[in-house]
Amino acid sequence: MAVLTHKSLAAQDHELSESDKQLKLLHEAGLTPFQDKLTDTGLFPLKPMNLDIFQINMGKMCNQVCKHCHVDAGPDRKEIMTRETMLECLEAIDKSGCTTVDLTGGAPEMNPDFRWFVEQLSSKGKHIIVRCNLTIIVANKKYNDLPEFYKKHNIEVVSSLPYFSSTKTDAQRGDGVFEQSIRALQMLNAVGYGEEGSGLILNLVYNPSGAFLPPDQSELAGTFHAKLKDRYDVVFNDLFAITNIPISRYLQYLVASGNYNGYMEKLVNAYNPMAAENVMCRSTLSISWDGYIYDCDFNQMLDLKVATKGQHLRDFNAQDLLERSIIVNQHCYGCTAGAGSSCGGTTT
Amino acid sequence: MKTYYDPEDLKKFGNISDFQPELGKKFFEYYGNVFADGALTKREKSLIALAVSHALQCPYCIDAYTQDAMERGYDEEQMMEAVHVAGAIRGGATMVHGVQMMNKYKELSM
Numbered sequence: 001m002a003v004l005t006h007k008s009l010a011a012q013d014h015e016l017s018e019s020d021k022q023l024k025l026l027h028e029a030g031l032t033p034f035q036d037k038l039t040d041t042g043l044f045p046l047k048p049m050n051l052d053i054f055q056i057n058m059g060k061m062c063n064q065v066c067k068h069c070h071v072d073a074g075p076d077r078k079e080i081m082t083r084e085t086m087l088e089c090l091e092a093i094d095k096s097g098c099t100t101v102d103l104t105g106g107a108p109e110m111n112p113d114f115r116w117f118v119e120q121l122s123s124k125g126k127h128i129i130v131r132c133n134l135t136i137i138v139a140n141k142k143y144n145d146l147p148e149f150y151k152k153h154n155i156e157v158v159s160s161l162p163y164f165s166s167t168k169t170d171a172q173r174g175d176g177v178f179e180q181s182i183r184a185l186q187m188l189n190a191v192g193y194g195e196e197g198s199g200l201i202l203n204l205v206y207n208p209s210g211a212f213l214p215p216d217q218s219e220l221a222g223t224f225h226a227k228l229k230d231r232y233d234v235v236f237n238d239l240f241a242i243t244n245i246p247i248s249r250y251l252q253y254l255v256a257s258g259n260y261n262g263y264m265e266k267l268v269n270a271y272n273p274m275a276a277e278n279v280m281c282r283s284t285l286s287i288s289w290d291g292y293i294y295d296c297d298f299n300q301m302l303d304l305k306v307a308t309k310g311q312h313l314r315d316f317n318a319q320d321l322l323e324r325s326i327i328v329n330q331h332c333y334g335c336t337a338g339a340g341s342s343c344g345g346t347t348t
Numbered sequence: 349m350k351t352y353y354d355p356e357d358l359k360k361f362g363n364i365s366d367f368q369p370e371l372g373k374k375f376f377e378y379y380g381n382v383f384a385d386g387a388l389t390k391r392e393k394s395l396i397a398l399a400v401s402h403a404l405q406c407p408y409c410i411d412a413y414t415q416d417a418m419e420r421g422y423d424e425e426q427m428m429e430a431v432h433v434a435g436a437i438r439g440g441a442t443m444v445h446g447v448q449m450m451n452k453y454k455e456l457s458m
Contacts, residue, residue, distance in 0.1 A: 219391060
């Protein structure tokens with residue numbers, strides 16, 4: 001198991017574990033309101049295009065305590081989705097007509113009903129994505145067969161690997177994480193994941209280990225492919241370059257390291273109208289462990305629920321959700337900077 | 349504390365056009381063109397700029413091109429190797445003048 005080097009902000013009673021404190025800080029920067037930028041681009045109020053992706057946060061429990069985690073996840077977080085809420089998810093999924101269900105956490109695999117839930121989704125014929133932190137596969141014997149389980153349900157595995165070396169990876173994700181991640185990637189490769197022609201998709205996620213924007217996604221992908229193959233005989237499909245969003249633990253890092261103002265200015269100056277057009281919240285719904293509905297995982301962590309009458313799965317109304325206005329705030333600059341950022345990488 | 353260099357001044361770089369708009373405009377157009385993709389990529393130019401920044405010891409340029417190089421996917425080892433290139437050229441530039449010293453020494457000696 002990855003060495004626990006930090007506690008979650010919540011366990012520390014850190015003030016930035018509270019969403020209102022985070023929002024206050026984001027406003028105190030005195031930067032152009034994101035809403036004004038969207039207005040200039042002709043996109044305010046921001047409207048959904050469809051409800052194609054259902055992203056479900058299955059709980060905040062995780063075996064890692066990454067420094068940049070926007071969920072503030074960790075072994076000390078006990079919030080976890082129950083089977084009852086999963087049943088409500090399944091009903092809502094039917095009503096939504098979505099094609100893809102994206103499972104995240106924490107480490108979603110730590111939810112005791114994870115496999116049951118995947119089986120239900122699989123029987124519905126949905127495209128399933130699991131955001132796997134890799135180390136969970138080698139964290140305990142009971143997780144060692146996850147690659148086989150993913151394969152059985154043709155799950156798309158999306159995994160974070162900030163760099164092809166241990167220094168940067170461990171600095172962000174914890175001591176020993178790189179070595180364990182490589183072992184897990186080799187296990188995924190062994191059942192066919194990432195192998196050409198296997199149909200089993202293994203995508204990696206890069207996010208900057210610090211206060212800077214991600215490099216060009218395709219250039220970086222080329223380097224990752226070459227280095228991982230050469231050094232570790234690891235193969236994968238695509239690399240998603242994701243911008244760190246200034247909330248939760250990453251926000252705390254920015255403040256503590258004196259990079260907060262510089263990073264926010266950078267995000268605002270890098271505002272790209274084309275990226276704003278393609279933000280993921282226009283085609284995604286985000287569900288929390290307790291069944292509330294949000295425009296995205298970041299809004300979820302800031303307790304900004306959808307602007308509809310029913311905000312819980314039990315009141316799910318696809319038409320209302322399609323007609324809603326998406327809640328935006330200053331953190332949204334993270335998704336519109338440069339080449340844009342989403343859970344599937346750049347958006348332009 | 350008042351110092352000759354203020355990191356905040358980097359953001360005011362564009363203000364040099366205030367005192368001479370025409371030349372300022374031409375300079376920034378040129379600057380933009382130099383760093384666009386050409387026979388060399390933007391990424392390659394970024395690393396050259398990082399090395400030159402060190403050779404010229406420009407603190408603004410070092411800040412700017414350190415961040416730029418990171419955002420173009422260079423790691424610390426590659427960036428330090430670029431600084432060594434600047435260091436080697438600076439050192440070499442000093443040392444190669446040793447030949448001039450030797451020539452003069454010999455000229456002045458019996």
